[in-house]
Amino acid sequence: MLSKDRDKEQIGRGSLLNDAGFRAGVAQAVVLLILVGAVWFFSYNVYQNLTRAGITTGFAFLSQPAGFDVSQSLIDYSSRSTYADALLVGILNTLLVSAMGIVCSTILGFFLGVIRLSPNWLVAKLAAAYTEIIRNIPLLLQILFWYLAILAPLPGPRLALHFGELVYLCNRGLQVPRPLFAEEFLATAVTLFFAVLLSLLLIFWSRRHQTRTGRRFPAYWVSLALVVVLPLATFTLTGSPLTWEIPTLSGFNFSGGITVLPELLALWLALTLYTATFIGEYVRSGIMAVDRGQIEAARALGHRPWMTYRLVVIPQAMRVVTPPLISQYLTLVKNSSLAVVIGYPDLVHVFAGTALNQSGQAVEIIAITMAVYLTISLLISLLMNWYNRAVAMRGGQ
């Protein structure tokens, strides 16, 4: 009896050290302890350093006047505006260049991916050469190249390159005409809205009509006509309420029109050209992932090449393309922060750069900046995951 108990005891003692659950618990406790210790150590140091520098922590500084100017802002902003306004200006500028980059790089990327698979040897090789050259050169170098080597040496406003006296390109940026909407333009906008709504309904109806009766109705052509003709008619009937403010040279600079800053132009070009190579590769791999039998079957059913592409290849390719496309968009948004090196007033430049130097609130500003990027990333991935669910394979295998 006694010896048996002792055996049990020994096994019990031995097994506590070898017990997976116990060891896991100890390991986690140690990690947690180290983490808490590190956090305490760092916050203590931050507190000490900030008190020594005489900086009060907290977010009160956001409502104080910022006292610096920003070269481009989509909202009203002056040096008397608050830090919160500066933050908003930065966020909007980041979103602006990201949206421009996403739209253009998607178009160029799909184009590249498709022509890389073209049976035309020359065009396919050209696309391949473009892809291999551009994606193996750092984006930052490309941004600087466009900004300092191409846009900066352009002639001044007086000798600006011009395209039909409407668009001017000089070292101050790109000058384009600004549309001026009169009040009557509202009617055109409303008509356009209803025309789009109507054509969407028409397409929806024609689909149901086709599944019910098998007869096709040329919904796309009719809706195109609707969207073009109706607003145009309203536009002329209300007396063409749209004028253009054309940039003109006055003195040493242009007045009127919209000025696209060279920083924005360089960043936009570089982001578009660079990201398009990656998107092109995803599109290519997506199209190549569609089984050849699918295309052959569609051709055997008598679909024309274009219908084969639209009904068979693209829907299946999109399933493969969408997930990497999402992460590429996220990368583009994050890459737009490289704006800081050429001085485009994006979130990092305005807020984590100028505002940080002005206010000295390093901890809060870095935290806000990162939180904004995290939010944008999260929103884009939510949106695109929703789209991904829509195109993903439904049902079983």
Add this chain to the structure above:
Amino acid sequence: MIREWKPKPAQPSPILETGFGGWLAKNLFSSIGNSCLTLLGIAFLLWALPPFLRWAIFDANWGGDSRSACDAAIEGVKTGACWVFIKVRAGVFLYGFYPEPERWRVDFIFVLLAFALLQVLVPTLLHPTRRQFALGLVAAGSAAALFGLIPGGVVLLYFFLPFLLAWLAGWISGPAGRGGGAELAVPLRVALVLGGGGVAYLLIISFFGREGALAIALFVALLAGLLLTTRRMAAATWRWILLGTLYPLLAYFFLLGGVFGLPLVETHFWGGLSLTLVVAGSGMITALPIGILLALGRRSRLPVINTLCVSFIEFVRGVPLVSVLFMASVMFPLLLPENVNFDKLLRALVGIAFFYAAYMAEVIRGGLQAIPKGQYEAAEALGWTYWKMMGLIILPQALRLVIPGLANNFLSLLKDTTLVAVIGLLDLLGIAKAAMADVQWLGFTKEAYIFAGLVFWIFCFAISRYSVYLERKYHTSYQ
């Protein structure tokens, strides 16, 4: 009468099916649309290529050694690029502001790297032991000829250490590969490593003085640690291990100096291509192990570790590298006590390592998930511990699966080293920008960027080709 059947002679194949004409018809002019595309392509090439080639090569100015050579050429006929700028500034582009008499150290470290990489990256070329011996001798000989006897000796040691270690590890672990260092308890091993290093440190200090003691102690501790944690392994494996451990140690002491009579060169003198390679290399070496740990943590069933790893990875992947570098340069000093100050380069390296570790972790997680469950279960059924299972069964298979993903990450890491220019380090791009600002050489922006771009392109293209080669190599081994 017998009529002999004679086959008609074969007709020549249609002209549009064979030869150059056939190739043209099939690949360039198969339809009207295709012909239009081809013509468009040709027009584009004619529009873009000749002016660029004229600017970059034919009308470019290659000779001379000062600004006046370029100006004279522009006055005359040669209106193209002026590569003299690159030629004159080559030293700065390669070494930054590293003092000129010490630049041989940078050369030495990269020559050693070239030989070491040749050895591990192209194992099929140099498989037999004899050829490896020959390579070691060639490397040591050329190092001795280029840099002197002592560097030659270092190279000789570096190249013959794998053989020595393989023999020693085999000897320690006994003929059956059992027993030996790896069987000892972990605390004992740690104590032996620390003790070995400490004893070496004290011995050097008492006999030779403080100089170089730390380097030698680290070296001894490294060797002891390697021998005590690993078992019988082939010399080829030892080469990889030395490249990841001993080489960085050597490079660190050689580049920084301050030991063995090498003058100290502080990191703010470093720059140019060598700094780019230092940042990229140390980023790769540190990010991969951290990434492996994070991936294991993310797959772990322990809630605390899992949560920590998931939140770290997701946080880092949601923010741009620029903001991480800003944090490293602005917030890091705030996190530390007043008198503690980290080197700017080190801060950037830490930022890059942890940033890329998160990305590598996601790639590796993909590989871990692709390993069949039976592999885990078999290892567990054999009673193997977690680390043994991961190290010997799961990770070797998982890492092999994710080679393309890892190579992609290495590639973007190499490209993203340019971002250290944001916090004021002068890597190749930063130095190019600084060289342009030189009042003597204003207006050579295009040349500087095209040169820097070409250098980056060569490295990135080499990495991507190598990853394709590896992928093929390991793919065939699975068939």
